[in-house]
Amino acid sequence: MPAVSEIQRRSLHDLPFTALAREMDGLSPVHTKALWRALYHETATDLTQRAEFLPPLRRWLDGAASHLSIDHPELAADTASSDGLTRKFLLRLVDAQTIETVLMRFDGRFTACVSTQAGCAMGCVFCATGQMGFTRHLRPGEIVAQVLHAQRTLRARDEPGLRNLVLMGMGEPLHNYDAVMTALEIISDTRGINIGPSRITISTVGVVPGILRLAEEQRPYHLAVSLHGATEEDRSALVPASRRWPLAELIAACRTYGAKTGRRIFFEWTLIAGQNDSPAQAAKLGALLTGLDAHVNLIPLNPTNGFAGTASATAAATEFQRTLRAAGLPSTVRQRRGIDVAAGCGQLRVEKSRL
Template structure:
């Protein structure tokens, strides 16, 4: 897909204007109109958009807006979580989620259509991989969530998490370009410290992220404390085993001087025992790590259940007693299938029945 206004970094927008003979000073009102005022049209009415810029916008060489349309929108009974199924220019569909509570709203964004990682309990992984998203398609999701949030609550997004459909580090450059746009002070102005990037252990991406100039939080999905256990849940563990993954995480932590967040999806009878907790604690011993425990979000294609609350708390206590900070992630939006890929999977399942 060609560049769109949503997907142009500020510097890239200046370059595009200059290449067309337009003074780059016009980048500021245009970037502001798209990224802060969230306009998808009517730019001629925006203060500061002067005739030379409008002529460029009307020309054939100017990029247009990213085509993105709402297909389905589902609010959760918690009153805060809302899931969006969005259609892109080629008919592909991705999901974005608004979650949080007043004063701390977060957008969970997709980076790919489907996913190549194949995690067995993940609805997106069960779909397979179709294609990467462009920077503009990633940014357009955030702008859609922000637009709806302002309309519904009058508030603005505080956090971005790249934890939707796809493996963001498998689509590295477009994801980094999108985050540069979203963290730009002239746009949504989401602080880099309020951005988290989730990976299932794609080591080349972790190594690149360690050397990237921005310091985003790194969240790594573990789910197993041995290669045998983890490999049953996360197939890429066969390519990048735990020892290599943890070494890459230590390198990231040393270079960025930052804590690594490790996600552990708790599945009843699979990885939720006291023994699993002790082995996880030993695995992360000596690392600057935080463990996020996530009771399983059920999917139609995976026969697994979340443990009860007492088992979750017992698991967490072992982690904390070992000196590792740990949080039990609230399962927001279960009633709207807020896990990655679940809304799209539900739609596909409905269509297959007819």
């Protein structure tokens, strides 16, 4: 039979522990645990020279080599910010698609921001990924591989491992729901990477069926909803997905989510000068979220070549936040990170494609 191409081979990184054990049916659980530890605790990129593997596991791996692989994307670019707090990686997948992963340092702890799709179908006008369009979903292993790359990077610098994970890179996580949930099961497994669910945040532009499914399945991760406008007209101008899932439907889904899970929802609001940063718009936002256990993350706009808007001035952000506080809404102005390394999702891929 002809050899199976690298693209066609299944990845061990696609398999949660129980699925891996089924794949290794007939072998002792000792071997499953040894392989899992190599993949996720040791972040191995080559399984052929592992001295700790016993002969039955080595024979199994030899036999599986024709149809199973591991995800180890090629590093296409690695850029560090001038302040030393942000690093952005452009990773090339086996089909030559490129995705972005960002590693950020906050007071001695590290957060990784990972991608869930190559491109994005949601089309948010101020987002570099939205401007490039959708190519394909990532497999679970391709999501997990970004976390493993960040872990290896930290280990090489003798830094502590990742503490937090945010799914806020390229793509819409809830548009790739099943693969994302499988990846998070692997990432949060205490036998391996062990990033707890309470330290994982899923960001969505407002995919209502996904939000309702998160609620129904009682998924233990934090939910962040990109809002950016407090009326249908204002939001639709920035977020085309609002035409498919109107604002009223989105807020109703958020209320259902809150009622079923008892969890706080984080609402993301990109501050764009003269467009959505006035006290009047802050007051509308406060009224819209009345009764929800909500926290608003205010995010100064990351400039992109495809959008003419600019970030709000500090004074406007402060006044916006003051108005939210008066409405009883807690909020945080997110630190701007990695502007000099194009850290806004999709920007590095666009920049490198022009070279």
